[in-house]
Amino acid sequence: MIEHQPVLLEESMRFLQVHPGGIYLDATVGLGGHSYEMLIRSSPDGKVVGIDRDPQALEMAAERLRSFGNRFSSVHGNYAGYCDDTSGEKGGFNGVLIDLGVSSFQLMEPSRGFSFQREGPLDMRMDPTQGQTAFDYLRKVSPEELEERLNDAGEVRFAKKLVPFLLKGIDHWQNTKDLANAISKVLPRRGKSHPATRVFLALRMAVNQELEGLRKFLEHVPDLLKPGGRLVIISFHSTEDRLAKRFFSDVWKTMSVMKRVTKSPVIPGWEERKKNARSRSAKMRVYEKQ
Ligand SMILES: C[S@@+](CC[C@H](N)C(=O)[O-])C[C@H]1O[C@@H](n2cnc3c(N)ncnc32)[C@H](O)[C@@H]1O
Structure with a gap:
């Protein structure tokens, strides 16, 4: 366990x-x-x-x-x-x-989709029995809301630049690793942490409200x-x-x-x-x- x-x-x-x-x-x-x-x-x-x-x-x-x-x-x-x-x-x-x-x-279980260190579905729901997954969220969210979430919850730098990229690309990414790799092509690295870290945090917080x-x-x-x-x-x-x-x-x-x-x-x-x-x-x- x-x-x-x-x-x-x-x-x-x-x-x-x-x-x-x-x-x-x-x-x-x-x-x-x-x-x-x-x-x-x-x-x-x-x-x-x-x-x-x-x-x-x-x-x-x-x-x-x-x-x-x-x-x-x-x-x-x-x-x-x-x-x-x-x-x-x-x-x-x-x-x-x-x-x-x-x-x-939850973080270490790939099937939950919380971590990009392990390949998993774009899910991120704390309660997998209900609500929308991160994938569904990204397909439906408005650019304005997504920018606000990235700024507020994730304190993501360059959120404005990232939003159209995320909304356009979502149908091409199959899993958490694809998404993280794509983000790293758009966002510069900040210190030691992977550029996707704060984006994943903001998405998790949005998906779970x-x-x-x-x-x-x-x-x-x-x-x-x-x-x-x-x-x-x-x-x-x-x-x-x-x-x-x-x-x-x-x-x-x-x-x-x-x-x-x-x-x-x-x-x-x-x-x-x-x-x-x-x-x-x-x-x-x-x-x-x-
Ligand atoms: C950091 S862990 C808690 C660990 C726990 N204190 C322990 O010692 O094992 C947070 C837990 O809270 C749950 N959680 C987060 N937000 C919640 C919410 N709004 N309602 C109920 N559970 C929630 C998560 O599913 C997760 O299992």
């Missing part, structure tokens, strides 16, 4: 103040690394609800957490819609964790938490981090619903960054319900 090393594990547990009998929501359960630790630290009677859009990841997490019996329950779906459903533990969580992005399992989902979830988070309950957000690039930071100052602070626990983001220590390359861009912010 593919390993996914949970990022900022110790720090996130400490800030969530996980304790026996507590009830926690892991909004992005993935392979269950953070959930496992929550269940250990909330023993003997704490509970964790784990959400994931990816049914395969959820199945693996459920298998890994089986020994905790009914202390763990899983929900398949988008965390953005979790508050629309009125059943369950709503309003009663001591802590909520969001660990954004994709897991190593990631920023829209995060904004919607943040609107509802205060309703999920008990007073004094905490939200921990781990993000991996500036667009998501900025969204959380602005949401706090524009909405929560103004309405006095959540207070900031961490003034500057918490980042992984030297040892974690050395052991887990994926952790290097991680930033964690923590808020508390008033």
Whole structure:
């Protein structure tokens, strides 16, 4: 089985103040690394609800957490819609964790189409049971929207130049490698990273409507938490981090619903960054319900 090393594990547990009998929501359960630790630290009677859009990841997490019996329950779906459903533990969580992005399992599975290091279909859906693939998205999207997505989510340089190229070429590219090779002919290399890196990120975020989902979830988070309950957000690039930071100052602070626990983001220590390359861009912010 593919390993996914949970990022900022110790720090996130400490800030969530996980304790026996507590009830926690892991909004992005993935392979269950953070959930496992929550269940250990909330023993003997704490509970964790784990959400994931990816049914395969959820199945693996459920298998890994089986020994905790009914202390763990899983929900398949988008965390953005979790508050629309009125059943369950709503309003009663001591802590909520969001660990954004994709897991190593998703990235390394060629059939999911997230990575151009491995040849795979132009898919990129976190939930392969619904929604449009990256291929469908590129065939239907308007030039204006695509340019905005590349600029905003991917911070892609030369987005204007790339848009007509992507929209014209999409029918010729069969897979992720074809697309990445084509991009590298149009975009100059930026430092060490492949020119397609940010384009793939922007496409993934568009296909999965990631920023829209995060904004919607943040609107509802205060309703999920008990007073004094905490939200921990781990993000991996500036667009998501900025969204959380602005949401706090524009909405929560103004309405006095959540207070900031961490003034500057918490980042992984030297040892974690050395052991887990994926952790290097991680930033964690923590808020508390008033
Ligand atoms: C970085 S991984 C989480 C890893 C997890 N913390 C662990 O320790 O194994 C992110 C997971 O969140 C899921 N995900 C991302 N956006 C989501 C959303 N809007 N709703 C539900 N799940 C989402 C992805 O499918 C992925 O499995």
